[in-house]
Amino acid sequence: MGRYEIRLSGAGGQGMILAGIILAEAGVMVDNLNVSQSQSYGPESRGGASRAEVVFDEDQIDFPKVIKPDLLVCLTQESFDQYGADLKSYGVIIADSGIDISEIKPEFKDNIYQLNILDLAAREIGKDISANMIVLGIIARIIQTKIPVEFIKKAIIEKVPPKTVDLNIEAFELGFDLKLDKRSYVYGRI
Numbered sequence: 099m100g101r102y103e104i105r106l107s108g109a110g111g112q113g114m115i116l117a118g119i120i121l122a123e124a125g126v127m128v129d130n131l132n133v134s135q136s137q138s139y140g141p142e143s144r145g146g147a148s149r150a151e152v153v154f155d156e157d158q159i160d161f162p163k164v165i166k167p168d169l170l171v172c173l174t175q176e177s178f179d180q181y182g183a184d185l186k187s188y189g190v191i192i193a194d195s196g197i198d199i200s201e202i203k204p205e206f207k208d209n210i211y212q213l214n215i216l217d218l219a220a221r222e223i224g225k226d227i228s229a230n231m232i233v234l235g236i237i238a239r240i241i242q243t244k245i246p247v248e249f250i251k252k253a254i255i256e257k258v259p260p261k262t263v264d265l266n267i268e269a270f271e272l273g274f275d276l277k278l279d280k281r282s283y284v285y286g287r288i
Contacts, residue, residue: 103165113231121234128244128246132154134153135153166184166185172193234273236276
């Protein structure tokens, strides 16, 4: 696989840290794969900026943080403004539809999935916090050749409170089943 870097960013309380931890746990289940996970919060834990980073590599990971992400998730305008240009040329951005992406560099415009993630969490699952599991489902679909989907589901089951497993798996599957057609969804809404 080589080095593969994922950055999940949004506001505190959106669950991006937990999503990063779950991705790292799933990566540990893959034979001969090294994993590094780090996180950072803004000065306010809820509502301030938050970021989780996961690095996968078959070789030893000599630097544990994301240098230039292969996959970037942005759930807030602030996170998109801060990290949107910091992407490998072939990288993918998953952004909530409420984010203004007009300032993105032209070379990245074909690499964006812009989806109604936050609205789907509230409308379909009934919990805003479920956005992180929808994001995990989208990521699982994109990286399933690197990290098997069943490993991500197993990590979700191990990391979320037992009472919320069914709801979290439902949100994960909703994200996994979304139609990811760049031509239809780059600037559109679900």
